[in-house]
Each structure stands twice: as structure tokens, then as C-alpha cells.
Amino acid sequence: MTLFIQNVGRGTSRLAELHKGDEVAMWGPLGNGFAVETDTPTLLLAGGIGLAPFRGYIKRHPQLGNLKLFFAHRMPLECYPIEAMAESVQSQCMIEETPEDLQGIIDEIGVQVEQYAEGGLILCCGPTPFMRTARKFALEHGARLQVSLENHMACGVGACLGCVCKNDQGKHTQVCTNGPVFWADKIEL
Numbered sequence: 001m002t003l004f005i006q007n008v009g010r011g012t013s014r015l016a017e018l019h020k021g022d023e024v025a026m027w028g029p030l031g032n033g034f035a036v037e038t039d040t041p042t043l044l045l046a047g048g049i050g051l052a053p054f055r056g057y058i059k060r061h062p063q064l065g066n067l068k069l070f071f072a073h074r075m076p077l078e079c080y081p082i083e084a085m086a087e088s089v090q091s092q093c094m095i096e097e098t099p100e101d102l103q104g105i106i107d108e109i110g111v112q113v114e115q116y117a118e119g120g121l122i123l124c125c126g127p128t129p130f131m132r133t134a135r136k137f138a139l140e141h142g143a144r145l146q147v148s149l150e151n152h153m154a155c156g157v158g159a160c161l162g163c164v165c166k167n168d169q170g171k172h173t174q175v176c177t178n179g180p181v182f183w184a185d186k187i188e189l
């Protein structure tokens, strides 16, 4: 098993301190995953460490020719597990170093989402503004989009309500047990 993490807080810094041979307790898998539609052209939209879930997705997908990966990132490409993925599926990477780059990425997401709106499937994982952008274009073009939320989770089993987001009815829903993957038009972002 391989874990891809970005060291950004207490939890991930403790993970980053682990050494080979250290023992940890873990349980899972918890929650749901992205839809797999073998024959549907599928666009994978990844922002930063949001690339991580697509590594396993690509490994398990039975029809790699139907996948395309679009990856927007801030750190150098060597920081991400992109190499093996780019060998398996068509991929496009854009780095964000300037405000102009950011606008270019936003524009490109719009172009890509429009291309997959008719008969396609779009899966997205990344920072919330990145997913919001994808959602905005998906709603605009009538595209089918799933997003994988990264809300902080404490219990993972639906009990603490620390992870909730709002659904399209304006009601709270647990991301850990009802997600983390949601159809983008069924939740608020």
C-alpha cells in the first residue's frame, strides 16, 4: 500500500515523521469512491495532491483508452506520483506560478469540461476553489461531474458530524459516510 500525503498540518506532519518499521493502527476503506463507467469517456481533473485518488483509479480502470487526466499543480512535477499515471493514460499538466497561470488553468478547465459534457463523465479532486471552478463549468454545460471532498474528519463513521457539507436540499450530510465522492449538483461547495 502506498500513501500519498502533503504535509500541511498536525495529522500529516505526524504521518511524515514515521519511519520504516514504525507501527500504526488504521481501519478502512471508509466511504465511497468515484464512479467507474468502463465505456464512457472520462476526464480526471486533479488539483495538487488531489491527484492521489486517481493513481488507484487508473490502476483499476478496465479501459484506459477512455481516460484523460488533466493535472494542475503548484509544486514541481517530481513531488507528485504523476509519472506512472502519465505512462498509462493521456495526460496534460499545467503549473501555477503566476496569476496568469491560474487564469490559464481556469480557462482550460472550462474547455475540458465542455468537451466532456456530451456523453462523458468528469471526476474531480483538489482544493475547494479548484472543485468549485469545475462545478461551475459543469453546471453551465450540463456535464456529469463527481467531486471528492477533503473535509476534515475525526471519527470517519458518521458520529461526530465534524465533516458535514450541505446537500442540494440545504441539509447537512456526512462526508465520511455519504461521500467523500458526491455528484457535484447534489451538494453545495
Ligand code: FES
Binding pocket: 152, 153, 154, 155, 156, 157, 158, 159, 160, 161, 162, 163, 164, 174, 175, 176, 177
Ligand atoms: S468524520 Fe465524524 S461524522 Fe464524519
